[in-house]
Amino acid sequence: MRKLSLFILVLLFACKSDKKNHYFDAVKDNDVALFPPAPGEWLYEHKEKGQTFEQFLKTKHVVPTKEQNVIYIQPIGKFNVLQTKQIDLTRAYLEIFFQLKTKILETKSNDIIPSHVRRIGGEGQEQFLAGYILDSILIKQKPSDRIALMGLTEVDLYPKPEWNFVFGLASYSQKTGVSSIFRLQDGELTEANFNKCLDRLLKICSHEIGHMFGLHHCTAADCVMNGTNSLSETDKHTVRLCSVCQRKLNSGIKYNNAKRLADLEKYFKANNLKESAALMHKDLESIQ
Template identity: 45%
Template sequence: MTILCRPFSLTVFTLSLILTCSFASCISKEPADTNDPAYFNAIDGNDIPLTVPEAGDWRYSHNEKRQHLDAYKKSNPVRQGPNHSTIYLMPVGDFTDLQQAALKQVREYVEIFFQMRTVLLPAVTDSIATVVASREHDGHTQLLASYLLDSLLKGKCPSDGIALLALSAKDLYPKDSWNYVFGLASYTKRVGVSSIYRLQDEHLDTTNYKTCLRRLANISSHEIGHMFSIHHCVYASCVMNGSNGLRETDRSPLRLCSECQKKLFWNIAYNNRRRLKQLADFCKNNGLQHDWQIFKADQDAI
C-alpha cells in the first residue's frame, strides 16, 4: 500500500494517491490516434493561471515537479486493455435516497470524464468494519480506512476492472492519531476508498445537493486520474491540482487543463469534441453553472 500524507490544518490530515503504480496487465499498445492539434490549439488559451498559494494551500508546502506530456508517456502509465476496460464504483454502507441519486449521477460523470464504461456496483455493508475497525469521533462513527482497503475491498475488483473506487457513507480515519481522512488507495491492488460524509457537510439535503455532487465529481475524477498515472497539476488551474481540503477542492474547476487533457487523450484516445460536449451538458443539466461556463468557453473556442 502506498499513500501520501497531506496536511489539512495543524491537526487534521488527508491522504492522496502516490503516482508510482503500474501493472502489466493494464498496459496496452499505444492508440493509433494520439494527436488532435486543432482541438488543443483551440483550448490552450482557456487555461486558467494558478494563483500564488497561501499558507495552508497544497502548493504552499509541496514543491511538486511539473509532469510534462513526454514524461507522462515515459512513465509507463496505467492503460486500459482488453482485460481491464471498466471503472467500478462501490458504495459502502447505508445511503439515503438522495445520496444514492448523487452516486448514480457521479457514475454518469465519471463515464463521461474518462469516456470509459463505468459501473456503480450494489452497495456492500459496512457492518463488519463498524464492529472491528471504527471509533466515535465528534459525535459520529468513523471507519478505519486501511481496514476497508485491505480487508473489505480485497478481491472485490471485478476481473475486467481497471480501477475500483469505494465510496463510504461514513466518515473515515487512517489511524488513531489523525482526525479524519478523505481517502486512501493501494495502486498494486487497484482499489481506493473515499467518503461522501465530509463532501455533504455531514448531512445531504436539497440545499447542498449540487455542492455535494460537484465535490463527488471533482474528487472521483481526480483520484481516478491518479490511477491513470496523472500527477498533481502545477501548470494551470485544473481538477488535478493538489488539495489540502474542501476549500481548495471547491476552488478547483472540474476541467482538466490542456496539458492534463493531452495526457488523458494520449492514454485513452477518445473523441475530444464529444467528451467536451457531454461534460458541458452534464454541468448545464445539473446546475453546475460555473463549470458549465468553463466548458462552454472551450466549446466556443473550437
C-alpha cells in the same frame, strides 16, 4: 506504387497528429494559472514539482484494453435517497469524464469494517481507515473487466492515526480508490445543498480515479488534479482538467476529445451545474 501508399499513410498520420495537437493547443488558452499558495493550502505544505506530459509517458500507467475497460463503484454504508442519487449521478459523470463504461456494484454494509480500523474523530464522528478499505475490501472485488474501482462511503475517512481526515485515497498499483460523502454534504445532505455536494463529489472521484490512470497532482494550472487540504480549497479549484492533464488522459484512453467536452457540457447543464457547463462550452468554442 508501394512507396506512394506509404507516403499517403505517413501524411494521414501526420494530419491526424496535427489535429490532436491543435486541440490541446486550443484548450490551453483556457488554462488558468495558479495563485501562490496561502498558508494551509496543499502546495504551501507539499512542495510538489508536478508532472509534465513527457514524464507521464515514461511512467507505468494503466491503459484500457478490450478485456479490462470498465470502471466500478463500490458503495459501502447505509445511504439515504439523496445520497443514492448522488452515487447514481457520479456513475454517469465518471462514464463521461473517462469515456469508459462505469457500473455500480451491490452496496456493502458498514459491518464489513472491523473495530480495529474504526475510531471516533475529533468532531465526535465515526471514521474508517481508508487504507483498510483499499487493501482488505476493494482488492477482493475483481470483476474480470475491471480497470479501476472506486469505493464510496457515507462514513468519514482517515488515512493514518496522525491525520484528522482524508477526502479520498487511491492506490496506483491496485487501481483502487475510496472517497467519503460525509464531509461534502456540510452536515446533512438536503435539496438545498445537493448541487454543492455533487460538485465536490465529482471533483474528488474524478481526481482519485485520475491517479489510478497515472496522473499526478497538477501544478501546471487550476485543475481537478490539484491537491487540496480543505473543502474551501476543493471548492476554489475547477472541475476541469487542464490542457496538460487532458493530454495525459487522452494519450491512454484515446477518446474523442470534442465528444467528451460536448457530453460533459450536456451533463452539467442537465444537473444545473452552470459554472462547470460554462467551462466546457468555452473549451468547445476554442476548438471550433
